Amino acid sequence: MKTKDAPVTKAYDVERIRAQFPILRELVHGKPLVYFDNAATSQKPRRVIKTESAYYATINANVHRGVHTLSTRATEAQEAAREIVRRHINAQHAHEVIFTSGTTASINLAATSLGQLLLRKGDEVVISGMEHHSNIVPWQLACERYGAKLKVIPITDSGEWETGPQGRKDAKGSTEQFFNERTRILAISHVSNTLGTINPVKKLIAQAKKQGIITVVDGAQAIAHLDVDVQDLDCDLYAFSGHKAYAPTGTGVLYGREELLERMPPWQGGGEMIETVTLEKSTWAKLPFKFEAGTPHIAGIIGLGEALRWMEDYDFAFAKDSAEQGKSAFAAHEHMLLERATKELLTIDGLRIIGTAKEKVGVISFVIEDVHHYDIGTLLDQQGIAVRTGHHCTQPLMDRFGVSGTTRASFACFNTCAEVDALVAGVKKTLKMLR
């Protein structure tokens, strides 16, 4: 049964994973790269890089148009990637998977199209206070356009949704106060990019559904870390980026329930998305092409398919061993790194972690008393350590915590304990220079 390639050790073999990421051999300022900015974009395994480059070397042609052989190959390869995505997120149909350029494009598509379909003056859209700007601004634009109102679920001190009345979570964690007869759309993140909080989206979606509210999930930070099952979540739309899940940049997905996608008007007009065009009126192509105007990022999409297959090969191959922890192998490894980093960073005088929810992915955001995150980020970079500093495109969340920005380390499957230790030592060295 076991193939030669299949991992045989019980322990998570991080070196075996690392060997597949060519970039990890790079030096930064003469030091080995420690890459802790995975929440911004993940690095790419060789298989994905090779797939993308092989596309240009052997297949390159436009999809769905030509009768020639290359065009057929390109179309088949792209549609095979669609099927991989479908399987990976457990959508019912491949045509429920719409390819976009990323989460931002996916949410803009959702907000523009749903806005036109659903929003009228006085209607309400509910988001949360921990959303990325990409899941705030498109809804603000839609609300402004149709005279609707944006309502925001507040965030607790630990970085979770405040879903109960009077600033406290009630026993049932009720959220119904945010929904009323005018609520049309709920748009929430599965995982917070700044805090790492894994949100109880399934529960909130169930509550929203009872009131006929359309649910949109921003899954940008979940796709590489959680087992995303859109049917189990029962969401209407689910958006994510390829590049945060080991796939090429410029790729993204908007999953949508068939029945809803059929009703939604197209977002962008152009080639590929039409059935017939006369100068008076056009009719739309079938799903998913109605939402895919223009030539897609074919190479990237094929790379996305390969990235998901790569994750499945490695993540799920290890999964049985860590099943007792209820997590995939990647997630269990990243959780271990998170716990180590949390424990060690907290020994540093004046350091405060922003985002202390019980359920977190491997994201750790921190501030240090009287020290600016820009200084920390700059001096860590000199030591070869890549972290993200600033507001992480979540300015309302920064305001909520009363900080101008944080330093954020975000982990992926290829990071090691030694790298976490290097981060902690790096922060200590940085503070010695600054204090």
Add this chain to the structure above:
Amino acid sequence: MSTTMTLAQTQQELIDEFAMFSDWQDRYEHLIELGKDLPLIAPEHRTDDNLVRGCQSRVWLFAEPKSGHVQFTADSDAMITKGIVALLVRVYNDRTPQEIREASTDFIDRIGLREHLSPNRANGLSAMIDQMKRYALAFSANGDRS
């Protein structure tokens, strides 16, 4: 002392100063030290109007003309940024508007702080230089009129 030096001489002085440091740590520690000598902006000028746009940290920059020369004061909430603005102030302070406008910025590269000049939105070195040159331009325009 530096007031008797030309702008180009001050730039060279900085290049020589930084050339003494072989590793990044010493270089950055020196930069942080420079920040402590920065002529600080007066509290009444430490306003949002005087913030330099394009920095991840906050940088306040103010200038006023004094007998044909431009006097800069500044501050930042990040120590490295404060060091960088101090470096610029050391070069451009007490110069004529024309000197400031015509000055080259090559010295930044030669100091080994080139990464701060990248078009990355997180740092604002080029925004600071632009702002200083804008002040110089405004003062020379005023000078022409009077």
